Amino acid sequence: MVRAGRFALLTILLFAVFESGQTSAPGDPSDPPPANQPAVAHVFDVRAAVDTYLAKMPPGQRARSDAYFEGGYWLLLWDFLSTVIVMWLLLRFRWSARMRNLAERLTRLRPLQTVLYWIQFIVVVSVVTFPLSIYEGYFRERKYGLLNQTFGSWMRDQMVMLIVSVVLGAILMVPLFGLVRRLGKSWWVCGATLTIVFAAFVTLIAPVYIAPLFNKYTRLQDPRIKDPILSLARANGIPASDVYEFDASRQSNRVSANVSGFAGTLRISLNDNLLKRCTLPEIETTMGHEMGHYVLNHGYKGLVMNGVLVVIGFAFLSWSINSSLVRWGEKWDVRGITDVAVLPLAVIAFSLYFFLMTPVTNTISRTLEYEADMYGLNTAQQPDGEANVDMLLGEYRKLDPGPFEEFIFFDHPSGRTRITAAMRWKAEHPQSESAEEVARPIFDAK
Numbered sequence: 085m086v087r088a089g090r091f092a093l094l095t096i097l098l099f100a101v102f103e104s105g106q107t108s109a110p111g112d113p114s115d116p117p118p119a120n121q122p123a124v125a126h127v128f129d130v131r132a133a134v135d136t137y138l139a140k141m142p143p144g145q146r147a148r149s150d151a152y153f154e155g156g157y158w159l160l161l162w163d164f165l166s167t168v169i170v171m172w173l174l175l176r177f178r179w180s181a182r183m184r185n186l187a188e189r190l191t192r193l194r195p196l197q198t199v200l201y202w203i204q205f206i207v208v209v210s211v212v213t214f215p216l217s218i219y220e221g222y223f224r225e226r227k228y229g230l231l232n233q234t235f236g237s238w239m240r241d242q243m244v245m246l247i248v249s250v251v252l253g254a255i256l257m258v259p260l261f262g263l264v265r266r267l268g269k270s271w272w273v274c275g276a277t278l279t280i281v282f283a284a285f286v287t288l289i290a291p292v293y294i295a296p297l298f299n300k301y302t303r304l305q306d307p308r309i310k311d312p313i314l315s316l317a318r319a320n321g322i323p324a325s326d327v328y329e330f331d332a333s334r335q336s337n338r339v340s341a342n343v344s345g346f347a348g349t350l351r352i353s354l355n356d357n358l359l360k361r362c363t364l365p366e367i368e369t370t371m372g373h374e375m376g377h378y379v380l381n382h383g384y385k386g387l388v389m390n391g392v393l394v395v396i397g398f399a400f401l402s403w404s405i406n407s408s409l410v411r412w413g414e415k416w417d418v419r420g421i422t423d424v425a426v427l428p429l430a431v432i433a434f435s436l437y438f439f440l441m442t443p444v445t446n447t448i449s450r451t452l453e454y455e456a457d458m459y460g461l462n463t464a465q466q467p468d469g470e471a472n473v474d475m476l477l478g479e480y481r482k483l484d485p486g487p488f489e490e491f492i493f494f495d496h497p498s499g500r501t502r503i504t505a506a507m508r509w510k511a512e513h514p515q516s517e518s519a520e521e522v523a524r525p526i527f528d529a530k
């Protein structure tokens with residue numbers, strides 16, 4: 085059926101060439117097609133083309149990917165509930181108050197007390213929630229074939245992550261509690277601002293100072309890949325002179341890339357999975373997408389949009405902490421909002437807020453991702469390569485969800501949405517078709 089459709093398309097293409105009386109080859113770029121030639125675009129069946137791509141994944145693998153992704157919906161709930169339970173236990177049995185008391189005994193300096201409390205807090209919480217983390221991050225990922233690490237190597241990454249959290253958390257907590265103490269009731273306005281600035285700071289330093297703790301970054305040498313990427317970057321006004329490769333295969337087979345930082349920290353990176361598993365058109369369309377994030381200032385736009393959520397979240401935080409402490413403050417031995425022992429309560433309020441905001445944060449992200457897809461299609465002009473990469477991402481993201489499901493749970497567009505956009509683009513640019521990409525099997529038949 086689909087093959088017949090493609091054959092029909094070819095016939096009509098040929099007809100169009102003959103009818104318009106052109107003598108040159110149809111692919112000659114110096115020869116623009118006549119304006120009255122929309123017939124080709126209308127014949128291309130976008131929906132059928134999308135279904136052909138979706139059918140590239142064997143049914144068994146599709147079922148596994150769906151099960152993996154849908155399991156993630158439940159993990160959102162379990163993560164939220166387990167956080168609330170652990171935080172409640174810390175308050176109810178006054179463990180939080182005890183950690184504060186210990187910090188106060190060790191030093192009289194308040195900023196240092198905050199740091200000492202924070203270290204105890206993050207270590208205790210990591211230990212108590214470890215069974216869930218290990219299931220979620222190790223056993224579940226292994227079960228679905230999405231993790232390449234041994235347990236030891238995975239644990240090493242967890243420990244590094246813990247140390248990074250201790251340091252970054254302390255950098256945020258000390259001034260945050262300082263603000264609460266100094267500003268009284270209106271602390272949450274400045275608290276939200278500080279948190280947004282902190283988020284911007286972390287986003288800025290992460291690619292250069294945090295990412296290399298987990299993966300090795302090296303300059304990409306192969307000119308067959310590097311040159312087209314740098315050409316694409318120049319064309320899009322991105323001042324990069326190097327492309328970096330990182331060994332993501334250490335952790336998984338997932339393909340990814342990014343353009344991060346600005347000025348001195350600007351870098352284009354792509355992972356070894358993308359290099360190993362993808363063709364040049366697929367790499368180009370992926371880099372076009374990442375360049376779109378950069379050129380369209382998605383980092384800043386995301387920060388502003390999520391910043392609005394953070395401000396509202398802090399208002400909710402302030403209100404909920406004050407009203408809870410009136411009722412249970414004495415029972416929990418939490419002296420007030422200026423007391424570091426209040427942290428578990430703050431975590432409960434923030435987790436509840438962001439749990440309920442999941443569809444909003446996902447929609448902010450998904451909208452920007454869709455924009456980057458459009459940018460990538462326009463700049464790389466590889467709709468078939470794009471569709472193949474979208475299929476590869478379908479290894480861990482459900483390919484064909486319902487619209488409501490996509491709205492709530494998807495932080496990137498689904499495979500069907502992305503491939504539909506690519507095929508729609510291709511319908512308007514029939515000359516962009518790549519027969520090799522269309523025919524390329526991207527999954528082993530299992």
Ligand SMILES: [Zn+2]
Nearest residue numbers: 373377453456
């Ligand atoms: Zn993206």
